[in-house]
Amino acid sequence: MTTATAPLSRPSGRTVLADRFVSRSVASDALLIASGVALMGVLAQVSVPLWPVPITGQTLGVLLVGASLGARRGSLALIAYAVVGLLGIPLFAEHNGGLASLSLPSFGFILGFIPAAYAIGWLSERNWDKHVVRSLVGFLVASLIPFAIGLPYLGFALARLGYPHDVAAVLAAGFTPFIVGGVVKWLIAAGVLPLAWRAVKAFDRRTK
Secondary structure (H helix, E strand, C coil), X not given: CCCCCHHHHCCCCXXXXXXXXXXXXXXXXXXXXXXXXXXXXXXXXXXXXXXXXXXXXXXXXXXXXXXXXXXXXXXXXXXXXXXXXXXXXXXEHHHECCHHHHHCCCHHHHHHHHHHHXXXXXXXXXXXXXXXXXXXXXXXXXXXXXXXXXXXXXXXXXXXXXXXXXXXXXXXXXXXXXXXXXXXXXXXXXXXXXXXXXXXXXXHHHHC
C-alpha cells in the first residue's frame, strides 16, 4: 500500500474527513487550521452588504471546517480566524479587520462561530456527518449556535448606537434576513459531507 492511499484505509473510529487524507501530526494540524482560517477569510468576502449584519458565506465555512477538521481543530481554526482578524488582517466580512471590529454589531456572530465549529466537529467525530438524517440535524443545530451569541451582542451594539434594540428589532436585523440563506448553507453542508464520505468509501473499496 502506498503512502498516498494509507490515510484513506484507516479504521474510522472518531476519524473526521481530514484524517482520511492527512496523517495526524503537529505540522498537519497547524496546516489544516491555517487552511480553515483561509477558507473563512475567502467565504467572508462572499457577501451581500447589509447593515448591521451582512449576509456572507461564513456560516457555510464554519460548518465545513468544523465537520471536516473535528471539534478541537475546527474550533481552533475559528479562534485563529477571530484573532488574526483582530490583529489587523482584513479577513472579516467586507474586508474588515483590527480591534475596531469589536465594535461591529456583527462581531458577536464571529464569536459564535467558535462553539458552532466545536459542536459540529464533536458530532462529526461520532459519525453524524456520514448519515443524511443525522447530518441534517447536526448541521441545523450548529447553524443556530452563532445566533445564541450573535443576537445578544447585536442588541447591545444597537443600544450603544442609539437604535431600537428590543427583541423584534434585533430579530429583524440579525435573524430574519438570514433564514433563506441559512437554510441553503445548512442543506449544502448537510449534503456535501455524506457525499464526501461515500466517495471515500468507494475509493477504499476500489483500492482493497
